[in-house]
Amino acid sequence: MEKIxxxxxxxxxxxxxxxxxxQLALNDVNLDIYAGSFTAxxxxxxxxxxxxxxxxxxxxxxxxxxxxxxxxxxxDDDTIWEIRQRAGMVFQNPDNQLVSSIxxxxxxxxxxxxxxxxxEIRRRVDKALEDVNMGKYKNKAPHLLSGGQKQRxxxxxxxxxxxxxxxxxxxxxxxxxxxxxxxxxxxxxLHEEGITVILITHFMEEVIDADRVIIMHDGNVLLDxxxxxxxxxxxxxxxxxxxxxxMVELGDRLRAQGIPVPxxxxxxxxxxxxxxQLKSQN
Amino acid sequence: MxxxxxxxxxxxxDSLIHKLDPRVxxxxxxxxxxxxxxxxxxIGFAICGAVLAAVIIVSKVPLSFIMRGLKPILFIxxxxxxxxxxxxxxxxxxxxxxxxxxxxxxxxxxxMAIRLVLLIIGSSMLTLATxxxxxxxGIERLLSPLARFGFPSHEIAMMMTIALRxxxxxxxxxxKIMKAQQARGADFETGGLMxxxxxxxxxxxxxxxxxxxxxxxxxxxxxxxxxxxxxxxTRMHEMKLKKRDFIAFALEAIFLAxxxxxxxxx
Amino acid sequence: xxxxxxxxxHIYDKGMPTEQAALVDISFEVNDGEIVGxxxxxxxxxxxxxxxxxxLLKATSGxxxxxxxxxxxxxxxMVDIRKKVGLVFQYPEYQLFEVSVAKDVAYGPKNLxxxxxxxxxxxREAISLxxxxxxxxADRSPFELSGGQKRAxxxxxxxxxxxxxxxxxxxxxxxxxxxxxxxxxxxxxxxxxTGNITILVSHNMGDIAEMADKVIVIDSGKLxxxxxxxxxxxxxxxxxxxxxxxxxxxxxxxEIGINDTVLSLDEAVGKIVDLIKE
Numbered sequence: 001m002e003k004i005x006x007x008x009x010x011x012x013x014x015x016x017x018x019x020x021x022x023q024l025a026l027n028d029v030n031l032d033i034y035a036g037s038f039t040a041x042x043x044x045x046x047x048x049x050x051x052x053x054x055x056x057x058x059x060x061x062x063x064x065x066x067x068x069x070x071x072x073x074x075x076d077d078d079t080i081w082e083i084r085q086r087a088g089m090v091f092q093n094p095d096n097q098l099v100s101s102i103x104x105x106x107x108x109x110x111x112x113x114x115x116x117x118x119x120e121i122r123r124r125v126d127k128a129l130e131d132v133n134m135g136k137y138k139n140k141a142p143h144l145l146s147g148g149q150k151q152r153x154x155x156x157x158x159x160x161x162x163x164x165x166x167x168x169x170x171x172x173x174x175x176x177x178x179x180x181x182x183x184x185x186x187x188x189x190l191h192e193e194g195i196t197v198i199l200i201t202h203f204m205e206e207v208i209d210a211d212r213v214i215i216m217h218d219g220n221v222l223l224d225x226x227x228x229x230x231x232x233x234x235x236x237x238x239x240x241x242x243x244x245x246x247m248v249e250l251g252d253r254l255r256a257q258g259i260p261v262p263x264x265x266x267x268x269x270x271x272x273x274x275x276x277q278l279k280s281q282n
Numbered sequence: 283m284x285x286x287x288x289x290x291x292x293x294x295x296d297s298l299i300h301k302l303d304p305r306v307x308x309x310x311x312x313x314x315x316x317x318x319x320x321x322x323x324x325i326g327f328a329i330c331g332a333v334l335a336a337v338i339i340v341s342k343v344p345l346s347f348i349m350r351g352l353k354p355i356l357f358i359x360x361x362x363x364x365x366x367x368x369x370x371x372x373x374x375x376x377x378x379x380x381x382x383x384x385x386x387x388x389x390x391x392x393x394m395a396i397r398l399v400l401l402i403i404g405s406s407m408l409t410l411a412t413x414x415x416x417x418x419x420g421i422e423r424l425l426s427p428l429a430r431f432g433f434p435s436h437e438i439a440m441m442m443t444i445a446l447r448x449x450x451x452x453x454x455x456x457x458k459i460m461k462a463q464q465a466r467g468a469d470f471e472t473g474g475l476m477x478x479x480x481x482x483x484x485x486x487x488x489x490x491x492x493x494x495x496x497x498x499x500x501x502x503x504x505x506x507x508x509x510x511x512x513x514x515x516t517r518m519h520e521m522k523l524k525k526r527d528f529i530a531f532a533l534e535a536i537f538l539a540x541x542x543x544x545x546x547x548x
Numbered sequence: 549x550x551x552x553x554x555x556x557x558h559i560y561d562k563g564m565p566t567e568q569a570a571l572v573d574i575s576f577e578v579n580d581g582e583i584v585g586x587x588x589x590x591x592x593x594x595x596x597x598x599x600x601x602x603x604l605l606k607a608t609s610g611x612x613x614x615x616x617x618x619x620x621x622x623x624x625x626m627v628d629i630r631k632k633v634g635l636v637f638q639y640p641e642y643q644l645f646e647v648s649v650a651k652d653v654a655y656g657p658k659n660l661x662x663x664x665x666x667x668x669x670x671x672r673e674a675i676s677l678x679x680x681x682x683x684x685x686a687d688r689s690p691f692e693l694s695g696g697q698k699r700a701x702x703x704x705x706x707x708x709x710x711x712x713x714x715x716x717x718x719x720x721x722x723x724x725x726x727x728x729x730x731x732x733x734x735x736x737x738x739x740x741x742t743g744n745i746t747i748l749v750s751h752n753m754g755d756i757a758e759m760a761d762k763v764i765v766i767d768s769g770k771l772x773x774x775x776x777x778x779x780x781x782x783x784x785x786x787x788x789x790x791x792x793x794x795x796x797x798x799x800x801x802x803e804i805g806i807n808d809t810v811l812s813l814d815e816a817v818g819k820i821v822d823l824i825k826e
Contacts, residue, residue: 112517115515243725250820254817279804458642462642467630
């Protein structure tokens with residue numbers, strides 16, 4: 001597979017002007033993200049996961065080390081807009097990222113900034129709104145929509161820029177369960193259409209469909225691998241004050257009770273199957 | 283209540299007036315205001331009133347909705363009326379103690395009142411029949427020739443767009459904070475002016491904090507969406523003057539001519 | 549101390565074309581010392597109900613008796629209601645405004661007209677009740693604290709008013725799993741130490757199953773069902789019809805054919821062991 005993002009020896013420090021102190025947020029991170037993949041990044045608050053996300057499209061520039069997006073260096077001012085067009089970003093707060101008081105004008109904001117032709121913007125906006133199932137709300141005001149709907153508009157605004165990569169920075173943290181499900185479904189659909197997805201989250205249920213899970217802890221990569229690989233190391237995850245998905249926890253407890261459910265089960269369907277099999281064997 | 287203010291409010295519709303190019307409507311409104319000050323006799327005001335009435339009828343905005351917008355300015359209306367009627371010197375037609383009403387006073391007071399009413403209704407027609415966003419677009423494009431001289435026309439329009447977007451959000455936020463502080467025993471309704479002003483601090487501080495947080499988040503989101511000022515930016519809604527816009531312009535020009543001629547004649 | 553809500557109705561914009569019934573004939577009782585969970589999807593009327601209990605909204609009809617006093621009666625003073633009922637809103641850290649943590653927590657007690665000594669004592673008590681170290685945080689600006697600490701300070705601000713009924717609207721919204729657990733633990737701690745009635749609104753069914761003695765389900769302003777978590781979460785179909793889920797572990801146990809309403813992981817492990825070894 002082709003690398004689309006390369007992170008080499010990334011160190012990032014926040015400078016606090018008042019105290020002359022510096023806070024190390026990322027300490028020597030090395031990662032490659034492959035085109036078309038779905039990568040989930042988990043970590044508790046302060047683990048550096050959001051700082052990492054903002055380093056991926058040049059919203060933050062490395063203190064040292066380099067980040068390449070599709071071959072462009074994020075520290076290069078001349079190509080920063082190339083990077084941001086390719087790597088779109090959806091943020092946590094659904095309210096604070098919409099610019100316009102009319103839905104379709106908000107979706108048009110990105111393509112307008114890119115200087116796209118008006119007729120083409122129109123096509124992209126209509127398509128993007130259809131993609132997130134918000135076509136019939138195109139003339140509504142965002143403040144009349146629910147949190148999940150606003151977040152769908154924010155996604156449409158990024159989709160309309162035709163990015164190769166979308167970075168989702170805790171997109172569901174402020175939503176109710178219904179909104180959360182809607183957003184996760186859309187993220188899965190975008191991934192299927194070939195978009196490289198990077199999902200920052202602290203909800204374990206949201207990462208089990210990813211093809212790669214990265215766990216951040218204290219500014220470093222603690223674990224990196226397929227969900228099965230990563231969650232088989234439950235002790236390391238718990239040691240970092242994080243939780244594991246419910247099914248992993250259940251599997252561990254059952255094995256401790258002498259029930260031989262196989263290791264590496266993270267999805268509910270698989271656990272149901274495993275338990276039913278054991279039941280029929282007895 | 284905030285809800286009662288129609289001045290600056292938009293009344294959704296798809297009438298001919300709604301469809302006109304915002305630039306045409308802005309210029310027409312400015313001309314209408316100028317005309318109101320050229321006019322100085324009843325026939326002139328009658329012409330202006332008739333034109334405005336025609337615009338209202340075509341726009342299909344209900345009259346009751348427009349009239350509600352006049353309520354907040356009733357006080358100003360009475361005040362200027364009283365000021366004019368008693369202060370203007372001339373032929374006295376009625377007096378009581380130190381108060382005198384003159385013929386000229388009545389004339390000026392009545393004209394001023396009519397002028398004010400027409401002015402308010404006329405300018406509120408602009409906002410009632412134009413989407414706020416097309417209004418800011420129109421202003422941006424009308425001011426764009428000034429950008430060559432360093433005038434920040436794009437930035438001003440962007441600021442207005444963002445303000446329109448976040449006014450409802452901040453109103454909601456204010457309501458939430460007020461309720462939260464009320465639940466902690468805050469009292470916004472009783473006491474003297476000082477006490478009430480002081481009671482607002484627990485609302486204003488969190489509101490400012492909120493506003494700063496929104497600004498910070500929004501700036502980052504705009505940057506992530508490749509916003510870099512007005513240069514090289516295209517727009518989804520192109521503004522092209524259509525036939526109806528030229529007709530509206532022609533009508534406005536004729537109207538202006540009539541007003542000027544009429545003012546000269548009488 | 550108990551709460552008795554009888555035939556509570558609330559109509560927004562009564563007599564206007566936008567008239568809308570937000571609460572319809574809501575009746576329930578809460579006994580002394582109970583933790584009550586209120587669930588319902590966004591816009592179901594939960595928040596409207598909470599604001600009635602605190603006197604922020606006025607009932608169109610019906611009564612709310614708290615400790616034998618009907619707070620919907622015109623003669624009841626707001627201060628009296630707020631001494632009895634504390635309300636913590638969603639994202640309460642957004643209401644912090646003072647220069648120091650201690651001053652912010654003191655705001656509520658001050659509004660109750662207490663003496664300096666009483667206020668100071670309550671502030672100390674409330675800050676330690678929510679799991680913070682008074683000496684470490686009292687003089688710091690609330691704005692420099694971490695997200696979880698800010699929320700704790702905001703909750704302390706209401707706890708310091710010593711309400712006999714503490715209502716929390718989505719107290720764990722937007723928190724990471726660790727802080728989420730801390731806040732739930734803190735709410736339990738406050739409940740146990742003060743013996744108050746706690747009313748908890750949450751979208752997290754797992755939390756409700758774990759915390760509540762009684763669960764109230766609201767949909768379109770109506771009370772759909774009410775009972776122990778066992779009773780309510782045994783009605784999976786009914787909950788789905790009003791847009792709610794079962795706690796994940798309950799759902800899972802249903803799927804593998806355990807018919808009892810399982811509410812915790814421990815219970816689930818036991819039942820699954822039985823199921824397989826049978």
